[in-house]
Amino acid sequence: MNLTEAEIVELRQQANGRAVRADLARRARLILLLAEGLTWSAIRAKLDCNDSYIALWSKRFAADRLAGLFSRHAGRQRYKVTDRLEARVLARTTKHKPADGSTHWSTRKLAAELGGDISHMTVARIWAKHGLKPHRLEGYLASNDPDFETKAADVIGLYLNPPQHAAVFSVDEKTAIQALDRKDPVLPLTPGRAERHGFEYFRHGTLSLYAAFNTKTGEVPGKTATRHTSSEFVAFLADIVAHQPRGKEIHVIVDNLSAHKTKLVDAFLREHPNLRMHFTPTYSSWLNQVELWFAKIERDVIARGVFTSVPDLKRKLMRYIRKYNEQPKSVQWKYFDPTRRITTDSIITVH
Numbered sequence: 581m582n583l584t585e586a587e588i589v590e591l592r593q594q595a596n597g598r599a600v601r602a603d604l605a606r607r608a609r610l611i612l613l614l615a616e617g618l619t620w621s622a623i624r625a626k627l628d629c630n631d632s633y634i635a636l637w638s639k640r641f642a643a644d645r646l647a648g649l650f651s652r653h654a655g656r657q658r659y660k661v662t663d664r665l666e667a668r669v670l671a672r673t674t675k676h677k678p679a680d681g682s683t684h685w686s687t688r689k690l691a692a693e694l695g696g697d698i699s700h701m702t703v704a705r706i707w708a709k710h711g712l713k714p715h716r717l718e719g720y721l722a723s724n725d726p727d728f729e730t731k732a733a734d735v736i737g738l739y740l741n742p743p744q745h746a747a748v749f750s751v752d753e754k755t756a757i758q759a760l761d762r763k764d765p766v767l768p769l770t771p772g773r774a775e776r777h778g779f780e781y782f783r784h785g786t787l788s789l790y791a792a793f794n795t796k797t798g799e800v801p802g803k804t805a806t807r808h809t810s811s812e813f814v815a816f817l818a819d820i821v822a823h824q825p826r827g828k829e830i831h832v833i834v835d836n837l838s839a840h841k842t843k844l845v846d847a848f849l850r851e852h853p854n855l856r857m858h859f860t861p862t863y864s865s866w867l868n869q870v871e872l873w874f875a876k877i878e879r880d881v882i883a884r885g886v887f888t889s890v891p892d893l894k895r896k897l898m899r900y901i902r903k904y905n906e907q908p909k910s911v912q913w914k915y916f917d918p919t920r921r922i923t924t925d926s927i928i929t930v931h
Contacts, residue, residue: 581611581614581615581638581641581642582615583611583612583615587645587646588612588615590646591608591611591612591646592608592612594607594608594649595608595609595612604649604650606627606629607637607649608649609626609627610623610627610629610633610634610637610638611637611638611641611649613626613627614634614638620634637649661702661705661706665698665702666706666709668694669690669694669698669702669703669706669707670706670710670712672685672690672693672694673685673690673707673712673714674712678693679693684714684715685714686700686714686715687700687701687703687704687707688700690703691703721863722863723861723862723863723864724862724863725861725862725863725864727861728861728864731858731859731860731861731864732860732861732864732867734858735833735858735860735867735868736867736913738795738831738833738858739795739869739911739913740913742795742796742831743829743831745828745829746828746829746830746831747794747796747824747828747829747830747831748794748795748796748830748831748833749792749793749794749795749820749830749831749832749833750792750793750795750833750868750869750870751790751791751792751793751816751817751820751832751833751834751870752790752791752834752835752865752868752870752871752874753788753789753790753791753808753813753837753839754788754789754791754874754877754878755786755788755808756786756788756808757786757787757788757789757882757893757897758783758785758786759783759784759785759786759787759887759888759889759890759892759893760781760782760783760784760885760886760887761781761782761784761886761887761888761889762777762778762780762781762782762886763778763780763781763782764777764778764780765778766778766886775884777884777886784887784888784889784890784893785889785890786890787804787805787806787890787893787894787897788804788805788806788807788808788812789802789803789804789877789897790802790803790804790805790812790813790816791803791870791873791874791901792816792820792832792870793869793870793872793873793911794908794910795869795910795911795913796910797908797910798908798909798910798911799905799908800870800873800901800904800905800908801819801820801823802897802898802901803815803816803819804894804897804898806890808839809839810839810840810842810844810845811844813839813840813845814844814845814848817832817845817848817852817855818848820832820855821852821854821855827854828854829854829856830852830854830855830856831855831856831858832855832856832857832858833858833859833860833867833868833869834857834858834859834860834868835859835860835864835865835868836859836860836862840857840859845857869911869913872911877897877900877901880900881896881897881900882897
């Protein structure tokens with residue numbers, strides 16, 4: 581078998597290349613051995629093959645040269661999901677429940693229900709394409725406030741276009757924070773094993789945390805209290821006023837808790853006309869930015885914290901607030917869909 585210089589170079593690269601598939605390298609070595617004049621018996625010993633293998637690939641090389649060394653097996657035709665099958669999967673997933681009484685479908689249950697040649701992986705791919713996750717469940721709470729648009733627009737206006745020379749605070753209380761102490765030692769984080777807490781614990785009491793999220797700077801003045809009353813709320817408002825320049829306009833965003841609407845609060849507002857209260861719609865705490873910060877302190881301190889007493893809980897909460905205020909971060913509030921219930925015309929900018 582005669583080879584050109586270019587063919588010899590290419591065959592040697594395929595025979596010795598580390599990134600070349602083993603079957604291609606073996607065929608390249610076969611052709612090189614044939615070109616060297618080795619007998620079929622010698623080649624069988626070197627490549628651990630039979631005469632059929634040598635005959636097949638020598639003939640293909642003679643006919644198509646280098647191109648003949650590539651496998652001609654076309655493989656199985658790729659399975660194609662038709663639009664009709666996709667529609668069946670989507671309709672069954674969204675409009676029906678499993679016959680066994682399950683609350684939601686699994687890929688295998690739905691594949692068995694539809695029958696035929698459809699596999700559970702085909703169901704999974706169709707679900708992924710259309711963003712369906714039957715195993716997921718999310719809750720919601722619709723606001724029944726008849727003045728939802730007006731109140732929400734007022735709050736959103738404070739976020740998007742706040743008054744130029746005023747301070748805007750998002751204020752709320754995180755009540756009944758438990759000072760939990762573990763009965764068993766905490767086993768620390770180690771390679772391959774998560775931190776572990778014992779299931780049993782002591783309750784040392786509860787504490788309430790008042791926080792005012794400055795929507796411009798992200799700073800959070802905080803205060804703890806053993807009781808959650810209107811007088812404590814008024815005392816916290818007094819702290820906010822005391823730490824602002826005298827006479828500066830202050831806007832406070834709060835929810836509809838009864839402690840925020842007492843006669844004591846009304847009297848305080850009359851004494852401080854520069855402070856205005858803005859109430860979020862009912863069941864709309866998501867409009868209050870301080871809730872985002874409460875979620876952060878819950879993750880960072882409270883959820884996995886070990887507190888030996890209520891004073892210990894207070895100390896750790898206030899330490900976290902002090903460290904956070906060294907590098908505070910504001911919320912970049914954006915309103916993406918003004919075509920919904922609140923329009924751009926309904927946004928109220930406070931002056």
